[in-house]
Amino acid sequence: MSVDLERLEDRLGHRFSNRDLLTLALTHRSASRRQNNERLEFLGDSLLSEFISVALFKMHPAATEGQLTRMRASLVRGVTLAELGSELGVGNCLALGGGELKSGGFRRESILADAVEALIGAIYLDAGQRACEQCVLHWFAGRLAEVSPDSADKDPKTALQEWLQGRQLPLPEYQVLEVHGQAPKQQFDVECRLQEGDKAFVATGASRRKAEQAAARAAMSWLEQQHGR
Template sequence: MTVELPAFRDPTLLERALTHTSYVNEHPEEHAADNERLEFLGDAVLDFIAGAWLFEQFPEYDEGRLTSVRAALVRVSTLAKFAYQVGLPERLRLGKGEIDTGGRERANILGDAFEALLGALYLDQGIEAVRDFVVPLLAQATPEIVQAKLDRDAKSRLQEWSQGVLGVTPRYKLVAAEGPDHAKVFTVEVRLGDRVAGMGRGSSKQMAEQLAANDALARASELVPRTESSEAQKGSEAEGQGRDARLPSASAPMA
């Protein structure tokens, strides 16, 4: 999904939103301003819009769930993806040193620039213009977050369950990273003891790990001795759905 940048009435606001502090430091003769103040403003605007949109879209969610989903929507990795979708990397004004060290692909720089863009758009055209611009991006990202239960931190729940029931700590391993830098797909496996307990694929390593943890939680009853199967089944049902790949059976050889 790609989204076009809106036309700014004041182009200098857009230029400032795309100006990293490294550019300002390397070009003092321009007396340019960096995007940090706009980032501060955009962060506040995004929090409000995302919160209001989630409130309207998910009337069944309580305050805690709304807060956690919003946190997943506005985290750096999500904002960096938004920045790619609107074509920010090639438009950023960075210092040469930052460019040479991969600044155009750095998630924190991209996420900050996206927030600065929202702050600039708010100053240029108001809250409704920002809402019209950002809500399609939120709507596209939310289903994946909810499906992967990224807002509920499946890794923590799997660790609590596996240590309590099996006496082992989950270990995550990156199996593959495929595709171009701006659209990689990561495959991660999670092991409980010597067995592959879950697999996950996602657009970030964090997302793939969460999906792998959900996969393991969904098959908890297959991972424990039969004498504990009823307890494991309860854990599996409580953790819900969200599998991304089939697991080996309890008798399958070690992967």
Template sequence: YSTQRNLNELESALNYRFRNIDLLQDALTHKSYMSDPRHGRQSNNERLEFLGDTVLGLVIAEHLMSAHPDYPEGTLSKFKGRIVSEPSLAEISRLLDIGSYLRVGKGEELTQGREKSSILADALEAVIAAIYLDGGLEAARRFILTHFKKAVETTVSVASILDYKTDLQEYCQRELEILPQYEIVAQRGPDHQKEFDVQVLIRGRSYGEGSGRSKKEAEQKAAQAALARLARTTRDL
């Protein structure tokens, strides 16, 4: 499995050369591998996974804050949660073919442990930690922003995964102890092709407007606009 030649191949896929290749080997060693006494006392990837989870979260959070200054904390948190979720990590791990390089025990080998999303996601986090320890935060950041680029773009561009009305309601209840109100300000077109203009009111003042083919769509867009405004300032509330 993880021979020196194989590790060099993986380094090429990762686009990173390790100064201490043992770090990469540890990142690829599942705890089940240690259950075989023939393998002696070696490190597994659990501690690296713990560190990698933190490094990944930091880099993604920092990137989202910088790239989207108008989005409130609740929205950024949802973005981050999806980007660093197990399915997202496992998909990137599969693209890098990390499973082929893993050292796993006989039991995991028999049950296709190399294909398990949980094991692949944990291994990727461990690899991120290995890069961080070997090359520092900038090296880890380059790796993460390169290989998570698609996940970030997909998450941020698919607005349908977000419920802006819920985000706005939670914000208003938490910070202002009130509920936002929505009202239709205009509607156009025939019954089968109507378009609605909606505004959202907070303490009687309009904080966002949105248009859509349904009231629900227009309300979501109005809530999104209000959240962007609230992210900039709440001093005039």
């Protein structure tokens, strides 16, 4: 096993008995269509949700279902998993196809997030649920300590949708106005249009999702100024 993989094991806090599982967890579909980490990612996604749900349930006995759901969402979302993958040094160990290597796939948010989930699945198959859960909770220890029912705000699109629904107003419409550049360095211009006041809010982001969230945040800010919270 390479020095990089051994160092990754140290950071993960787990030594693999079946190192083929580790290799598979780090193999992106661009490197192999038949032997890649997609199935492990599926397994890891379910396990991660379970482990984080149980931890939050125990840590916040007074939190409502909605608060627990939002806290979990903030911890298991792609952005957080990609940050974690970067901290663990997962990108340096990924097996990627030539195209992904040239385009900097080892830094791409979605690839890093998927690899983290695949590693969770691999550890589970290698050592069982208890060992896997201990690793995951160790990785997330700092984030679990920081998140709280009050800090886990709803994402802007959800907050905007619920604000409008609560007042029986039409939901917003999102439209991509323009895409700049080439993948993976594209920029998206997105419009969020409200029937309320016939207002449109335009924002730019590195992905369509990020642009939509930014536009929804601007729309929500305008509504709160007009009507209050």
